[in-house]
Amino acid sequence: MKEYDCACEELHEDSIKKAKETMPEEKLIKNISSFFKIMGDPTRIKIMNALLNNELCVCDISEIMNMTHSAISHQLRLLREADLVKYRKEGKVVYYSLNDEHVEQIYELAKTHILEKRG
């Protein structure tokens, strides 16, 4: 017998069934949460803000953030792996920018939402 028993199991049977049926597979859930987790850090949000309509190299970002190249590079790796930013190499310089419009939209929507709720 389960620990989670309560009347709801029968009362909300349909809603529960629906939720279970539409639940994505574990892998997609993990991908989605990892994506958001990477956006869940002030340093990285600042970097993303700096990259809004603005291509920048690691050195620029270090200067803007007032942080070491190493720290920035570590963060950029995470942002890259999460498909939040893309980059292009030009000689020894690596230029970063936001990955695509999805990323911009997600960022802007969240900002709007927060300003609405806590403005």
Next chain:
Amino acid sequence: MKEYDCACEELHEDSIKKAKETMPEEKLIKNISSFFKIMGDPTRIKIMNALLNNELCVCDISEIMNMTHSAISHQLRLLREADLVKYRKEGKVVYYSLNDEHVEQIYELAKTHILEKRG
């Protein structure tokens, strides 16, 4: 003399200036990153998915997630505090749902983005 010096400071002067000028205040940055941080956990993403067009009580969510009421309640508090979900009380039962369309849109955009990049 700074550790971060490099040629970029002059070459990319305008981009750096622009990034600095459009940087939101620290408080907003923190609010945005906190918002995403809360979405950055598989348990909470599952809960949010269950709540897509589906109002559910704590007990329902426990059953769907196969987790204790306590664990779910802790997660729902975080989701509430981040303005990701809203709730209404009906007697002793508390019904949760996604806060608004912003939240749905952000979730759906991220899912689309991920399926596009890693599909």
Next chain:
DNA sequence: AAAACATATGAACTATTGTTCATATATTCA
């Protein structure tokens, strides 16, 4: 008013995260 039920909260314990420091790779220029 007491028992039962639904949800919330606090403390504690393990696991994960972000930065620093040292070092490695890659590209250019002399």
Next chain:
DNA sequence: TGAATATATGAACAATAGTTCATATGTTTT
């Protein structure tokens, strides 16, 4: 080729997060 520049990576350490267990709050029913 060797020095200089730009970026990336690995290990380690302090800080933070997620679950569990115990307990508290609030609501209904008897």
